[in-house]
Amino acid sequence: MSATERAIASAEAHSAHNYHPLPVVVATADGAWMTDVEGRRFLDMLAGYSALNFGHGNRRLIDAAKAQLERVTLTSRAFHHDRFADFCTQLAELCGMEMVLPMNTGAEAVETAVKTARKWGYRVKGVPPGQAKIVVAANNFHGRTTTIISFSTDAEARADFGPYTPGFEIVPYGDLTALQAACSANTVAVLLEPIQGEAGVLVPPAGYLAGVRELTRERNVLFIADEIQSGLGRTGRTFACEHEGVVPDMYVLGKALGGGVVPVSAVVSSSEVLGVHRPGEHGSTFGGNPLACAVALEVVTMLRTGEFQQRASELGDHLHHELGLLVGGGAVDAVRGRGLWAGVDIAPSRGTGRDISEKLMDRGVLVKDTHGSTIRIAPPLVISKEDLDWGLDQLRAVLAGE
Template sequence: MSEQFVPGGAALMAAAEVSSAPTYRPLPVVVASGEGAWLTDVDGHRYLDLLSGYSALNFGHRHPRLIAAAKDQLDRVTLTSRAFHHHRFADFCSELAELCAKDMVLPMNTGAEAVETAIKTARRWGYQVKGVPADQARIVVAAGNFHGRTTTIVGFSDDPAAREGFGPYAPGFDVVPFGDVAALADAVNDRTVAVLLEPIQGEAGVLVPPAGYLAAVRRITAERGALFIADEIQSGLGRTGTTFACEHEGVVPDMYVLGKALGGGVVPVSAVVASREVLGVFTPGSHGSTFGGNPLACAVALEVIAMLRTGEYQRRAAELGDHLLRELSSLSGSGAITAVRGRGLWAGIDIAPRFGSGREVAEALLRRGVLVKDTHGSTIRIAPPLVIEKDEINHALAQFRAVLSDG
């Protein structure tokens, strides 16, 4: 059993609470350094990171290849804006398009920006290509979704914490239950320009849809002339054991929305990737970003793409994920866990109420040197870096068992 300790940095945490807007409730730990799957706090305590920055750190902290790519680019040029070409841009766009088996890339910075870009793309495509009457385009989304926190996106969220107090909201969205093929079919009509979904809902607790659901989405959208937009910001780039989560059903969407791991945990990088017919609807001035596709971002993302091409990280996620999910499922018999869901190195664990809230379990694991994050009250999310070793997973599982037995 690991020695329990009280995380340090109380003064720094108090200072942060005074000077930063209260948009987060972080766990009480102040990180000072990281390497691989491990973080170290200001007092020298080490923690196994099972969150990976919500999948932004799929390759771990300070992966040598990614840091080397960033350092090399820092010595050259970091930002030009899109007013000029730079030497990394063409390769980034062509190689990401090839990874996705698409034609074109529209680079942005954050996941929410990429989702907003996908919405704009679908609407303009709907008017110019599908022939939807002006300002009548509709997009179908799933209940329980998390696509970001911009005013447009929270307007079709059903999470009160993200939505309340930020209206009026943008019209044009139809919400259907996640995983319900019949409801989706009923919602898609001649003014529907797109169906926007997470292949696996992360913030909702790593909800994996029923088998055949993504294939049905692909079929319905193709038959009715709407785009299938897959938000793979968290699920993509190796997390689930394949490059994209849609691959588990042999599905290729019309548009990928990517972010998080694309920046290698070094810089924010996001992108929309689609066919020329879809992204070709834009014209100069109709969309853009000062920082989107900057040289530093492209240099790091190119190295991410090269690492994914080896297939190593996808294989690790599949093999270690099978072990993780099997061991977590074995804990269900104790009565402490009511459900385990997941795919690859990504799991949602529902905690029985008598063992405490998800936050309480996360804090107990923190004291044992393991970092996880709660969501929706009673659920713990696990998403370790894909570089984690099997013995490190087993160490984390041992701490999880100890915390639940203490309950």
């Protein structure tokens, strides 16, 4: 039995089967490349669902983490620490906002946004107690907590996990008319992904986000943008909302904020909105810890230069041009996305998304399938054009049956 087979067999025997990973066991990684326990190299075209925007083992982020590891890693929020204020201040400035509420995971940040919107609705908007409503979009993916899956339309995410949390209304993604009809006097927020990643990298119709912004302002409703996957450079802008010149009332951030080093998430908003919280009402032992703040501060510093956004924009244009050439030839039905992020719908005649992912793995490229027929492509923003082209060559070869 090989080292790969032993590791997979042990994992299958001793871990819950809540994932179905490709049969590769990664041992080391650098930049856009990973090496498995057998010494085989793989081009990472998933980047940890955008958590690794800056690549594996980014020296600036590793150095920031190492330096902080030698000082202090955790105090809890019972005390102040010397990295917290800088983190909150600089992240707020990057977002054009005033306040930050740090958490750890993306799902925690979404839960925080939901709680914040409800509290704002009761204390500021004047919604009757227990009547707050949040409007969300079909095919969303905001996490897997009990509350979050309560407003999912994914049967796999919901099945056998009820009873579900009330207070949410689901409308079709990209449909402003349906959104307008769903907003009532008790609506406190509209929660949306500017691009729906898990759904297959779905980009809404032009003008949709701007329309959401206008509608929510008119109705005194918070616009919450879940930029956990789409934000922090992935689409060629710091935030995907910027492509329509939109600034929401609240950003929900995660994944790349921790640089692929530690879990870091945050809700960023105005003092009017986040100011509704009082001591004891919400918190996290690890949220905003010194190690997390040190790494996230370096992420913010790196994003300020604009180089990663520009790289994602330029390489993204190249990626989408090359992928677009595959459409109509009988192998690819459609391509969607923005920046270094794409959803590729595989023609049924070529197999499922999982089939294509496995064949790409055999050729040294790692991607992830979703919803049966789609593969997602989201390499680290540090990938070279030569490596990106090599990865695309492998996709062409697989689609051609080579």
